[in-house]
Amino acid sequence: MSRTDYYKDPSAPKANSVVPSVTAVVRDAAGRLLLIHKTDNDLWALPGGGHDIGESVAQTVIREVQEETGITVVVDSVSGLYTDPQHVMAYDDGEVRQQFSICFRAHPVSGELRTSDESKEVRWVAPADLGGLDIHPSMLLRITHGLDDSRTEPYIG
Numbered sequence: 147m148s149r150t151d152y153y154k155d156p157s158a159p160k161a162n163s164v165v166p167s168v169t170a171v172v173r174d175a176a177g178r179l180l181l182i183h184k185t186d187n188d189l190w191a192l193p194g195g196g197h198d199i200g201e202s203v204a205q206t207v208i209r210e211v212q213e214e215t216g217i218t219v220v221v222d223s224v225s226g227l228y229t230d231p232q233h234v235m236a237y238d239d240g241e242v243r244q245q246f247s248i249c250f251r252a253h254p255v256s257g258e259l260r261t262s263d264e265s266k267e268v269r270w271v272a273p274a275d276l277g278g279l280d281i282h283p284s285m286l287l288r289i290t291h292g293l294d295d296s297r298t299e300p301y302i303g
Contacts, residue, residue: 147237149186151282154232161234161244168207169194169249169285171292172219178272179289180254181279182214182265190279192288194247195264207250215268216260219252225292226301233284249288249301 152158169192172180181190195210197203204221211219226249233245259268271279273293281289291301 147186147239149238150236151187151189151284152234152236153230153283158232158234159236159242161231162240162242164244164246166197166203167195167247168197168203168210169247169288170207170211170219170221170252171225171249171289172211172217172252172254173293174254174270176270176272178270179276179293180211180215180217181269181271182261183267185264185266187282188280189285190281191285192249192292193265194249203248204250207252211252212257214262214265215257217254217257219254222251222253224300225249225251225297226288226303228284228288228301228303230284230303245284247288249292251292 171192182193184191193211193214197206207221208219211217228245228247231244234242236242261268
């Protein structure tokens with residue numbers, strides 16, 4: 147399924163759904179960030195996805211990161227809540243979803259990098275190299291907040 151992101155775009159279609167989801171800022175011992183090259187919109191992003199019935203939000207983070215990257219993580223903290231109604235994602239099945247994402251910080255404990263149906267490439271990226279990747283502004287905001295170790299409170303916006 148393909149996806150088009152609209153961010154602060156007056157011509158964006160009107161949202162018709164909201165799905166709680168998670169993303170994870172996962173850093174290895176060298177400080178590199180775990181990123182995926184998404185199949186649905188061809189952009190680089192943090193691993194993550196929708197919250198399923200019957201699991202805690204921490205379990206969602208662990209499941210989504212493992213499914214998309216092959217890496218098993220431990221959740222450390224919440225870095226932000228992202229619910230901007232000016233960011234919608236239009237899918238080819240007619241769903242237009244308003245962003246509702248909780249971003250977590252996590253650290254890897256095991257696993258080997260691998261792709262999935264949702265990720266055509268997975269890699270550890272040095273923060274200094276982020277500028278060379280095509281990353282949506284809303285995702286870059288989450289990354290910036292997640293990498294900022296001076297933040298003591300989660301972002302809410």
